[in-house]
Amino acid sequence: MTEPKTPDAAAPTAPAKKHARDGKSNATIYDIAKVAGVNPSTVSRALSKPGRVSAKTQKLIEDAAAELNYQVNPFARALPTGRTNTFGLIVADITNPTFFDIIRGAETTATVRDYTLVLAESAESAVTELTAARRMMATVDGLILASPRMDDDDIRALARDKPVVVINREVDGVPCVVPDVNKGISEAVRSLAANGHRKVAFVAGPPQSWMSARRWEGVQAACEWSRLEAVRLESSKPTVDGGRQVARDVRASGATAVLTYNDLLAIGLMQELQAAGMVVPDQISIVGFDDIFGADFTTPPLTTVRSPLGECGSGATTLLLDLLHGTGDPAGTLRVETELVLRGSSGRLLPAG
Amino acid sequence: MTEPKTPDAAAPTAPAKKHARDGKSNATIYDIAKVAGVNPSTVSRALSKPGRVSAKTQKLIEDAAAELNYQVNPFARALPTGRTNTFGLIVADITNPTFFDIIRGAETTATVRDYTLVLAESAESAVTELTAARRMMATVDGLILASPRMDDDDIRALARDKPVVVINREVDGVPCVVPDVNKGISEAVRSLAANGHRKVAFVAGPPQSWMSARRWEGVQAACEWSRLEAVRLESSKPTVDGGRQVARDVRASGATAVLTYNDLLAIGLMQELQAAGMVVPDQISIVGFDDIFGADFTTPPLTTVRSPLGECGSGATTLLLDLLHGTGDPAGTLRVETELVLRGSSGRLLPAG
DNA sequence: AGCCTTTTGTCAACCGGTTGCCATAAATTG
DNA sequence: CAATTTATGGCAACCGGTTGACAAAAGGCT
Incomplete structure (x- = not known):
């Protein structure tokens, strides 16, 4: 009675004035x-x-x-129940293509299960990360932390509140999805050994990175097994730029083969070494980690230890959703395999001409 | 009175049983x-x-x-007010790195303004896109559509309901953020003309892509101006794979320079042509669009018409947030500049040997 | 002091679902 | 056919804020 019945043909081209509330507004x-x-x-x-x-x-x-x-109305439903059909994903760095695949995997799986994905990044900072996580906690049913930088204890504290799944790191008492680096690394190191390398450098990632520590351990172990010498170098940041910066240390180290914490470092390193006139792989072999988008664009294409990142994202989401629905192991770790992707940036060492 | 006072030191290592509700649960x-x-x-x-x-x-x-x-409690607040401090971003394809810069730009700006970003993808499908958009509408204050594939009318319908900003496409009556292709394209075409090219091929993107149409128009216009012949080729999909597939058409076309709808196509095309023994840029010049992550990893590095994608993402977010807060032009279009990034994949045509 | 305006806090209704409890109706059983 | 169980729908309270209307208190002015 009170509402006029012609909200439609009113002004087709005129700039819409107010937004809805009137018209075919939502039924209850x-x-x-x-x-x-x-x-x-x-x-x-x-x-x-x-x-x-x-x-x-x-x-x-x-x-x-x-x-x-x-x-x-999702809010009306969420208010009394607390269920939101939403979960959060916090990544360390949106710029880093590593996370692209994780995000994609998570988003796809979420959509299939009728959940909505909320995204945030921590800019590689532990405190930003914790802040973002806390903020999200209020609005999501669960949380996925991809390569978190905060303390184990902080993570456990969050997990006490709502289901949390961690990617790329193992935290006691919290369900995790981690690539098992050993297979991929030993393949890589064996390949290097077979190609005549004797000294291998590992360029490490951020100090708080759990995964970086695991990779270094893996490299050490594999080198020991193959009787290679392994040295560790530090990087300023896990990016292309960081890779460029570490090039001089790499040359100074005397290693003839390098494994880097991630592909970005490897790419930057390769660019810088090539710019200095070195031939890859004749003079130095380079092996990255993750097999990110673009790893095969380089010349030579990058040899890398692939982590199934998309699988990590979707696996974590599945784990989380199972947790939310009562199914699922409260603290099981999902391990995914890594494998060596042999491309052109690693190979036989040519005798110095 | 009713709650016991030792919820903390209870069982530090035991698997957390239930999730909160008890303990320091939220104050109201x-x-x-x-x-x-x-x-x-x-x-x-x-x-x-x-x-x-x-x-x-x-x-x-x-x-x-x-x-x-x-x-x-965001839900309690959202229920009576409708305000959620959240907005949605729908991208055509999460796999496509083009969108990552957009996502990043949007996320960053959103966080600064204390908004939360909800992400969804349409998998390049108009119907999936519309479904996702409709679903989101219920939970967000506004929506950003990056390279939408749906009809103008559908977009306008959405915009009638809540503020909507469109990226990479112009829709009458809806605020948009679009890279202005002309500058970049004319720089590219002039450069090609100066290098002796006479026939240019354009590899188009998805038929529903507004941006693809604009780029083709731009190429035509610029070619006319420089008195070059322009031909248009179709691609099956705007990916590396699509680029590979279009290689034979490119060769058949007789063009000595190619502009592709996006960098992905350019990279795939270059890979395939090189695999067939062609030398880039001596025998054929390749120019992409967007300057995505990894465009400079190729050999030769890809010449491309850069769109400031991150700027698009943050610009769209700012526009949306201004709209939400009453400020801001209801239907203004934000134009951002494109520019040629001259790298190694384009250059002088060598006389056929 | 008396009157008017402004500030500040309270009351109560409302947003739109969810859910425990109860009453009735239907189905099962002895 | 009565007695009991089970299936079904209704009532009303509740989730946690927001907001219009109003009253009490405070301040300003003649």
Whole structure:
């Protein structure tokens, strides 16, 4: 009675003034109840609890809902229940393509299971990360931390509040998804040994990176096994730029083969060494980690220890969703395999001409 | 009185059983009101409407809030107000690095302004996109569509409901952020002309891509101006793979220079041509679009017309946020400049040997 | 002092679902 | 056919803020 009935053809091209609230604004369960001639609570039940109402009423309500093209109000639902059908993903650095695949894996899996993904980044900072995590906690059902930089204890504290899954790091008592580096690394080191290398450098990543530590351990172990000498070098940041900067240390080290914490470092390193006139792989072999997008664009294409990043993202999401639905091991670690992707940046060492 | 006071040191290493609800669960404005000795509504006002309560009460309430380390419940706030401090970003393809810069730009700007980013992808499908958009509409304050594939009308319909900003496409009546291709393209074409090229091929992107159409127009216009012949080729999909597939058409076309809809196509095309023994740029020049991550990893590094993608993402976010806060032009288009990034994949044509 | 305006806090309704409890109707059983 | 169990729908309270209306208190002015 109070609303005029021509909200549509009013002004087709005129700039829309206000945003909705009027017009075909959202129907509520009360509207449905009225149309179907039942109580709102019955509508609620019909729409969420399967089997709680009779088939007849169910149909009645569903038809009414369809007619009004009803959509639940997620906030109204979240308020009493706490369920939001949303989860958060915090990555260390959105710039880093490593996380692209993780994000993609997570987003895809989330969408399939009818969840929404909320994204944040920590800019490689532990405190930013914790802040972002805390903020998210209020609005999500669960959280995925990809390569977190904060303390184990902080992570456990978060996990006490809501389900948390960690990628690329192992935290006691928290479900994790980690690539098992050993297979890939030993393949890589064996390949280097077979090609005549005797001294291998490892360019480490951020000091707080759990994964960097694991990779260094793996490299050490594999080198020992193959009777190679292993030295560790530090990088300023795990980026292309960081790779360029570490080039002089690499040359100074006397190593003829380098494994780097990630592909970005490897690419930067290779660029810088090539710019200085070195021939890859004739004079030096370079092996990265992760097999990110673009790793095969370089010349020579980058040999790398691939982590199935997309799988990590979707695996973590699945783990989280299972946790949320009661299924699933509260603290199981999902291990995914790594493998050597042999491309052109590693190979036989040519005798110094 | 009713709650035991030792929730902490209970079982440090035992697997956390249930998730919160107990313990230091969230304080509400009612708790604050009790502590501060005022009415809940006063608390609400103190915390949201600046200046609505006296300085004294304000302080009282703030202290109480701090003590209880209160955090608003976003859902409780969203329910009556509709404000969520969240906005959605829908991209055509998460796999495509083009969008990563956009995502990054948007996320960064959003965080600064205290907004949360919700991400979804459409997998290059108009219907998936519309579905995702509709779903999001319920939970966000506004929406950013990056390279949308749906109809103008659908976009306008969405925009009638909540603020929408479009990236990489111009839609009448909707605020947009678009790179202005002309400068970059004319630089590119002039450079090609100066290097002796006479026939230029353009490899188009998805048929629904507004940007692809603009780029083709730009190429045509620039070629006309420089008196070059321009031919248009179609690609199956705007990816590296699509680039590989279009290689035979490129060779068949007789063009000595190619501009591709995006860098991915350019990279794939270059790989395939090189695999077939062609020398870039001696026998054929290749120019991409966007300057994505990795465009300079190739050999030769890719010449490309750069779009400031990160700027698009942050610009769109700013536009949206301004819109939400009443400031800002309801339908202004933000144009950002493109420029030629001259690298090694384009250059002088060598006489066929 | 008396009256008017402004400030500040309270009351109560509301946003839109969810859910425990209860009453009625239907189905099962002895 | 009565007695009991089970299926179904309704009632009302609740989640945690927000906000319009109003009253009490404070301040300003003649």
